[in-house]
Amino acid sequence: MKHTKNPTRKALLFSILILFLIVLGYKLYKLVSFPLLLKDTHITIEIGEPFHPEENIKAVLFGDKNSVKEKGKIQTDKLGTYPFAYVYKDKEYPVEVEVVDTTPPVFEVVPLDIDAGMKVSANSAVKNIKDKTKTTVSFKEDYDFKTPGTIEVCVIVRDEGGNTSEKTTKATIVLDKEKPVLKGVEDITIYPQPSFDLKKGIAVTDNRDPNAKLEIDKNNFDSSKPGVYTIEYSARDRSGNTTMKKRIITVKSNENTNSNEQNKEKIVYLTFDDGPSVNTAKILDILDQYHVKATFFVIGGNSSYYPLIKEAHQRGHTIALHSYSHDYGYIYSSVDAYFKDLEKIGNIVKQQIGFVPKYIRFPGGSSNTISKNYSSGIMSILSEEVQKRGYQYYDWNWDSSDAAGNNRPVSSIVASATGGQSNKLNILFHDAGAKSTTVEALPQIIEFYQKRGYRFEGIHDDSYIPHHNINN
Template sequence: MKRHLLLCCLIGIMSILGYFYFQRKIIFIDHPTIEINSPFYYKKYIKKVKNGSINDVTYSANDLNNQTLGHYTVTYFFKGKTYHLKIEVIDTKKPTIKESESLKIEKGKSYDLKKGIIIKDNSNQYNLTIDTNDFNPNQIGNYTIYYKANDLSNNQTTFKRKVTVVKKIEIGTHIESNKKIVYLTFDDGPSQNTDRILKILKKYNAKATFFVTGCHQEYNQYIIEAYKQGHTIGLHSYLHEYQDIYSSKDAYFKDLKKIKQMVKQLIGIQVHYIRFPGGSSNRISKNYCHGIMSQLTREVIKQGYQYYDWNGDTTDASGDHIPTATIIKQATSETHQNIVLLAHDTDAKDTTVAALPSIIQYYKEKGYQFLGIDDESYYVHHDIQN
């Protein structure tokens, strides 16, 4: 009798344990999907965990590629059991189109109609078409240009942009804007530090201007990337050899033509913003050609360029690896309404990169915005010393 009772109890216990074992399971949501290029949160797809905690669930998403549309399998593990979740990577969000700068075109001049247009899309793959409608760059007036972006899933966004064609554009102004603006400028790039600079600028939603050279063309992809992100590309020099470019007016313009051609091949437009190596006030040019800066500053304006000196300085040109604290102190000492801030972009300017976040935060807290140079920007011209 006792043996029979013990056997019954044992069977009962095993039945209860068996019931709970077989009742333990993960119940998933219906039709699980994930937006392309979005992070995968495994708990999001679990509706319920029977006889257990969701925290006891583990998973493997090795087969999931959230960067490509399609169907994938994610494996879940719970209390010794394995579950397979079929998940679809989808793209339901429309691209966004916005304008980073107004578009003003000089009559008869060619212009990149994509300049100043910023497009963002989850898939990072889209087709942009531009409908110029009745736009006539040879006729003064106001026009509307229509932009249309289609992504991989045929999500579509349209955008209307107002365009003005004027008789002549005077490049830049010597009168400060009533807005508080920092024109952050980088000379001598691109370099291995350019990518780090771009990431910092993107993080703080700041625009800058890169006066580039032809000295390190292995990094030219960063010129393209900077332009795509809405920064301004300017011309510094092709060789950046003072004894060559300042040996004569013809030598300077020969060098300028080469860097201008290089930039056009990269970003597709003719650039007319320049910065003289050493600035327009440099004295070293006297060693190679007396009076050349007086000639060049007049001639570049005649040829449709505008040159930009600076009224704020990080002082990072004084040497390599200047202490970060020194750069921050010097760069944040300016009080102009419009600050054209000189910095450099070379492999040795790691402390300049380290100082950037503090410089940007300082001026933003003071109410400044960071903009790239454009045709209407304030410019600084130094006193000519040669």
């Protein structure tokens, strides 16, 4: 029996062969036409991770990866889709590189301590947020922060990639009715000056609000014009509790302050420079014994005796400023150096009595000539500048001579100190540790002037102001 061939099967085999040749031809064409083969045309990388373009190259026909160049800049620290291209044999192979963020933020929560009714930011409930993109913080719900008590709140942190993390914490809500404390609002007298810092020396504290706000109503205050001004201070905490205080600032004309004008009033101003020291307590006891007041021009350096500044102030004596260092070479080297030194002793005194005195005495007096060795003409400048800045300086018009040496005979100090003939006497003494005979001489000096009808006062705003002639 004779077999005949199956035309259908033959046609099928022929078709498969043709298809194979077409596919093979296409691949050969593609290899010749596109000698660079890439794995992907859309590449995704995590933000902050490095971009390795060579890893996307599948094959290079007629060459290697080193012969492929790159075109385009990818900001791996910023979300977005960036155009990029491989360049091989003068042909570009474009791809897209997408920088994404798929990692949720990591953070910690803190408990909240809230005043009832205050505005609460969700940021105050989180800390140590870690994420490679910017984040926003919000509460999961609109919580009631008006009712005192403790509640649980949920905080959500979302990054730019849309990833979110959430945690819960406790919020304690407190009804605060305590007003802020306003300190330093004492009445003061100043001399005319271009400007005066109304906030200087003022402190606001609150039992719960660390950022209580201070507001000042100046009421047309002009520190350059003599007059009496009422300044209103108010401190407000985040719960709305408010403390208000009024302060009287007297701007006193400093006209005629350079005169040594006398009148019929017989007043002795005992003034002690260079303390506090081991002698200060003894001097205070003698002054109390005779019921007289004095003035202490204090310096720095004797920190163990600083509490005696407060003691003298509490006993009704006047505290004034001499200098911190009493170092002529430093304080008279420049105007800035002088005021830095003065500010330093001022701050020390403020710690003891709560304010910075405006009465001062130049080391060596305004007539000193030693300052010429360090800065020519500086005393002429300082004598005017201190008054512009609200200070008044006091020289002396009689001298106890205790500066002539240590342990001078008591009789010599008494003889010198009691030789004054003017009705108003500002007598220079020293409160240094080596001036023990000054202490011993003090009772005789006080008794001498008391018997002659003098009264004793500490320096005050209306005191006699002796100014020397300026010699530099």
